[in-house]
Amino acid sequence: MDIRNIAIIAHVDHGKTTLVDKILHATKVFRENQETGDLIMDSNDLERERGITIFSKNAAVTYKDVKINVIDTPGHADFGGEVERVLKMADGVCLLVDAFEGPMPQTRFVLQKALQLNLRPIVIINKVDKPNCRPDEVHDAVFELFFNLDATEEQLDFPTYYGSGRNGWFNDSLTPCENINPLLDGILKHVPPPKVSEGTLQLQITSLDYSSFLGRIAVGRVSRGVIKENQPISLVQADGSIKKTRVKELYVFEGMGKKKVSEVIAGDLCAVVGIEGFNIGDTIADFENPEALPVISVDEPTMNMMFSINNSPFYGKDGKFVTSRHLRDRLMKETEKNLALRVVDSDGGDAFLVYGRGILHLGVLIETMRREGYELTVGQPQVIVKQIDGKKCEPYEVLVVDVPQEFASKVIDLVTRRKGEMLVMETKGEMQHLEFDIPSRGLIGLRTQMLTNTQGEAVMAHRFSEYKPWKGVIPGRNNGVLLAKENGSSTGYSLDKLQDRGSFFIDPGEEIYAGQIIGEHIKPGDLVVQITEGKKLTNMRASGSDAATNIAPKILLTLEECMEYIQHDECIEVTPNFIRMRKTILNEEERKKQAKSMKAEA
Known part of the structure; x- marks a missing residue:
C-alpha cells in the first residue's frame, strides 16, 4: 500500500488545526450527517479554551488509494520539544504561512529542524481572503527564509499552494477553486514515499x-x-x-x-x-541482532521554577493530592512524555526544581495538575545561567512585535528598558514590524505591560536564540503589593476605605490569610492592610452616609500573569479552585527579620 507521512508546521494561529479539519472532511473520514465541530484535533480541554495546540497528534486518511499519515504539531516555541521529535516520523512537511503576517519566529524554528532532517517541504500560503494580505511578498519572504536556513537546491524548489482554510479551498494559483483536492494531489506528487532500508526490524x-x-x-x-x-x-x-x-x-x-x-x-x-x-x-x-537508532536530541530548557507542597493556612481544603510524594510521582510521570522538561529533587524533599522551555510550557503543566486535583506552591520563574569560557551567560531570545505605528515608540521604550536591542524596524501595511534581541529575563512580565501600553493591539512572539554574557540588573515590578494583616473574611467596608491605596485582586467576602497578596499598592514598597474590619453598627443612622459602597471590580489574573507578576520573595498557591499569590514568609515580623539579615550580608 502506498504511504505518505506529512507533518504540518506553522507559527501559532496560522491555521494548522483548521487545515487538518479540512483534510479529514475532504477524505470522507466522517459520515455526511455527522456533527464534528471545529478544531477536531484539539481534543484536550486546555487546548480548546486557549485556542492553541499543545500536544502533537496523528490522524490517517486515504486519498486515491494512498494512505496519508497527518501529524498536527504545536505552534508555540515553548512546545518545541513536541515538534522536534515528531518530525522524525515524517517524510515531508506542509509549511503553513499567513498571507498577511508572513514567516514568523516559530516558522523559522520548526522549518530549520525540518530542513536538517532532509524533509521535502510544501509551502501553503493560507488566509488569502484576508484584507491587506500580500501573498506574493510572503512567497518571496519564505524563499529568503529557506535560503538563510541553508536549504538544499531540491528543498529550495518547493511547490506553493494558495488558499483559505476557513473557506475550504487550496490551489496552486491564486484563483479560488471548490475544494482542497489540488493540495492533496500535490502531497501525493511532491512528498516521497517512505525510504525503507534493508535489514532487521x-x-x-x-x-x-x-x-x-x-x-x-x-x-x-x-x-x-x-x-x-x-x-x-x-x-x-x-x-x-x-x-x-x-x-x-x-x-x-x-x-x-x-x-x-x-x-x-x-x-x-x-x-x-x-x-x-x-x-x-x-x-x-530485532530479538537476535538488536541495532539502535540515534537517540532523539531535544534543545535544552531555558527556565526553572520551584514546585513545592502547599504550606499555606488553607492547605488540604481544596485538593485531593497534597503530599510531596503525590507531587513527585506526578512530575516524574510528566517527564516520561514531556521531553523538554526536567525535574531535580531539592535538599528538603518537599520541593522540586522543574526545568522547562518557558512560562507557557510550565504554566500548562501547572494548569493540568490543578485540574487533576493537585495542590502546590510555585515560585518565581528563573532563567538558567551558565558559565561559558569563565563568563556568566544567560539565554537570549529574538522578540518580534507587530504593532500599529502610533504605539511603536512605547514598545521600543518598554523593550530597551529591559535591556533589549532593536535589530529590525520596517513597515508592513498599517503595522510596524519590530525585532529585538532581548535576555529571556526581560520577557518575564513584559506581555502584560506591552498589552496595557498598546491598548491590546501588540502581537508578540519570541524564540530562543543563544546564550550570551549576562546583561546586568533588569528592573522588575514598579509598584509594591498590598498584604493581608490577619486571617479572616474580607469586608466591603474595609475594601471601600482602602481603595485609594491601590487596586485589589479580591472581592468582599473572600476568605484570606495573613501574608496573602490581595492587591497592588499605588506606590513602590509593600503595605500591610487590615481588610477584615466590619462596620461598627449603632442604632443611629446618618442620612446618605450608609449608601451602598462603590467598590471597583477585582483584577483577575491568569496563572501565567501571576507567574510573571510575582517577585523573588513571593510565590503562588495553586489549588483546583483557587490561584492565590502570597509572600513566601507569611509572618510580617519574620519577613522584616529576614530583610534585615539580607541587608547586613550585602
Whole structure:
C-alpha cells in the first residue's frame, strides 16, 4: 500500500488545526450527517479554551488509494520539544504561512529542524481572503527564509499552494477553486514515499499514548523490517541497555482513531501495546541482532521554577493530592512524555526544581495538575545561567512585535528598558514590524505591560536564540503589593476605605490569610492592610452616609500573569479552585527579620 507521512508546521494561529479539519472532511473520514465541530484535533480541554495546540497528534486518511499519515504539531516555541521529535516520523512537511503576517519566529524554528532532517517541504500560503494580505511578498519572504536556513537546491524548489482554510479551498494559483483536492494531489506528487532500508526490524518510539485499559502505548514509525503481533523483540534504551520483551498488540492510525492489525510494514506509523518501561527515544529492534537508532536530541530548557507542597493556612481544603510524594510521582510521570522538561529533587524533599522551555510550557503543566486535583506552591520563574569560557551567560531570545505605528515608540521604550536591542524596524501595511534581541529575563512580565501600553493591539512572539554574557540588573515590578494583616473574611467596608491605596485582586467576602497578596499598592514598597474590619453598627443612622459602597471590580489574573507578576520573595498557591499569590514568609515580623539579615550580608 502506498504511504505518505506529512507533518504540518506553522507559527501559532496560522491555521494548522483548521487545515487538518479540512483534510479529514475532504477524505470522507466522517459520515455526511455527522456533527464534528471545529478544531477536531484539539481534543484536550486546555487546548480548546486557549485556542492553541499543545500536544502533537496523528490522524490517517486515504486519498486515491494512498494512505496519508497527518501529524498536527504545536505552534508555540515553548512546545518545541513536541515538534522536534515528531518530525522524525515524517517524510515531508506542509509549511503553513499567513498571507498577511508572513514567516514568523516559530516558522523559522520548526522549518530549520525540518530542513536538517532532509524533509521535502510544501509551502501553503493560507488566509488569502484576508484584507491587506500580500501573498506574493510572503512567497518571496519564505524563499529568503529557506535560503538563510541553508536549504538544499531540491528543498529550495518547493511547490506553493494558495488558499483559505476557513473557506475550504487550496490551489496552486491564486484563483479560488471548490475544494482542497489540488493540495492533496500535490502531497501525493511532491512528498516521497517512505525510504525503507534493508535489514532487521527498527522502530524508534517518538511519542506516548496512554489508555486506562491498555496502559502505556509506544507510538513511532517502523524504519525498516516488519513488526508483528506477539513477536519477541529487544528494547534498546538510551543508555545502551537492552531489554528482551514481546509485542502484545499492534495498531495503525485510521481517521481519528486506531485500527488493530497483525503486522505493520516499514514506512508506516504504528502504536505498540504491551512493552513495559520504555521511554521516548528508545528503539524497538530485532530479538537476535538488536541495532539502535540515534537517540532523539531535544534543545535544552531555558527556565526553572520551584514546585513545592502547599504550606499555606488553607492547605488540604481544596485538593485531593497534597503530599510531596503525590507531587513527585506526578512530575516524574510528566517527564516520561514531556521531553523538554526536567525535574531535580531539592535538599528538603518537599520541593522540586522543574526545568522547562518557558512560562507557557510550565504554566500548562501547572494548569493540568490543578485540574487533576493537585495542590502546590510555585515560585518565581528563573532563567538558567551558565558559565561559558569563565563568563556568566544567560539565554537570549529574538522578540518580534507587530504593532500599529502610533504605539511603536512605547514598545521600543518598554523593550530597551529591559535591556533589549532593536535589530529590525520596517513597515508592513498599517503595522510596524519590530525585532529585538532581548535576555529571556526581560520577557518575564513584559506581555502584560506591552498589552496595557498598546491598548491590546501588540502581537508578540519570541524564540530562543543563544546564550550570551549576562546583561546586568533588569528592573522588575514598579509598584509594591498590598498584604493581608490577619486571617479572616474580607469586608466591603474595609475594601471601600482602602481603595485609594491601590487596586485589589479580591472581592468582599473572600476568605484570606495573613501574608496573602490581595492587591497592588499605588506606590513602590509593600503595605500591610487590615481588610477584615466590619462596620461598627449603632442604632443611629446618618442620612446618605450608609449608601451602598462603590467598590471597583477585582483584577483577575491568569496563572501565567501571576507567574510573571510575582517577585523573588513571593510565590503562588495553586489549588483546583483557587490561584492565590502570597509572600513566601507569611509572618510580617519574620519577613522584616529576614530583610534585615539580607541587608547586613550585602
